[in-house]
Amino acid sequence: MNDLDMVRDLRSQVRQSEESDLRGARRRVLASMARESRGRRLPRIVVRVAAVGILGVTITAGVMVVQTPRTDGQGKGAASAPAWLPVANVETLAKRATAAAARQTDVYPRADQWVYVKRDFYSSPKMLPESVVPPVGGGKTGSRYTAEMWTRGDGKERAQRNEGSKTITRRQGGEDPRLRFDPAYLRSLPLEPSALLERLKRDTAGVIPLPEMRAVSHQVLMILQEGAPAARLRAALYTVLSQLDDVGVEEVRDLLGREGVGIYTDDDEGIRQEVIIDPNTYVLLGGRRVYVGGSESQSPYSKLPKGEVVFSVAQVTAGIVDNAGGVP
Structure with a gap:
């Protein structure tokens, strides 16, 4: 430093x-x-x-x-940008979130309560269905839709209701490590960032078929979007993201038009994976996958125009309820 x-x-x-x-x-x-x-x-x-x-x-x-923020063109904060500006580098953003979380009380549901999350989804109509990673529980390609999900506090059950349906689909949870984002699992994660990184490496090894750090990034995104983690764990997850290679930040609007700061990484297929954070409260606004170019010709994204949003999700609301089907 x-x-x-x-x-x-x-x-x-x-x-x-x-x-x-x-x-x-x-x-x-x-x-x-x-x-x-x-x-x-x-x-x-x-x-x-x-x-x-x-x-x-x-x-x-x-x-x-x-004063307005200056960047080096790669999303990283330039050296002359004061740290108190809304957009800084990813390390500073994570430290601010950590400082803010220290002033809050983390609240977890009881084993018999449920975490409720409502999200708005969009997937590009230019993509083939098999090319888009759908939300947990499935989804449509080339559409805009909303889904509600409930996760029981002990992680043993999940439920989902898609837009336009009155039916709540229930299923067992906790058996697949790739889908572990329930409160019981989140409470078991260490809050110290380096220990958290090592734990996520172990949890994803041999389970998520991606290179080690990309698998960690995938798991962090899953936890943030699906698990609605408490403030201190959320800040620790931001810090883990800041420790990954080639991570940057940029000002961005989410699917609902809300202004946020995007923490992003670019993969070999030309896809920018982005987590969007409220710069004032540090809560998660959502995430998206954007084609930024540079992929190989056999990539399913290679014929897309640069800047095409392949997939986007906005977290509309989240909270703790007493039963599946209840809302905050």
């Missing part, structure tokens, strides 16, 4: 001066000056120091408002 990175990390933990703070400070200084009698003037140096102090705070606030 160089000196600039250290300054950014320290600076990002300090609450920045708001306009209300500045107005209050200005009023107090002026009121203090006004109470002095005409026969007794403050020494000129004191007034000058006070004025310089106000000016310094005002300049700092001005920088916060008018």
Whole structure:
């Protein structure tokens, strides 16, 4: 870590001066000056120091408002970008999420309760059905649709209801490691990022047919999208993503048009896998797969135009309910 990175990390933990703070400070200084009698003037140096102090705070606030983020063209934050700007590098984003999570209380469901997640999906009509990774429980290609899912707290059962249907489909859960995102499993995961990374490597080894780090990335995305993890685990998962190779960040809108920060990795087939995070609350907004080019001719994506969104999902709402079919 160089000196600039250290300054950014320290600076990002300090609450920045708001306009209300500045107005209050200005009023107090002026009121203090006004109470002095005409026969007794403050020494000129004191007034000058006070004025310089106000000016310094005002300049700092001005920088916060008018500066725009700079990137190096690859999604990574450029070295000159202040750490308190909305878009920074992925490491800083993960550290902010960790700091925010430390101020929250993680809430997990009881064994007999359920985690409810409602998501909005989109898959490109330009893709063949077998080329698109569908959501858990299936889905249609070339369409926009909504699905609700319930996962029991002990991980032993899951349920799903697709858009337009009144039927809730139930099935057993927890037996397939590739689909482990239930609360019981999430509570077993370590919160220390390096230990979490090693655990995910072990859990995906020989189970997910991908290179080691891509398998980890796949599992992290699955947990974030399907499991609705509590704040501290969510922040640890962001940190794990920041430790993967060729990870970048970019400003992006999710499927519902919400502004977010995308943490992404690019694979050998020219697909950018992206997790979209709310830059203020650090909750998950969703994710998407975008074709960015560079794939081989035999890839199912090679004939797509660059920038084509192959698949996208937005997390509409999540919460804890008492039964499958209930909503928060």
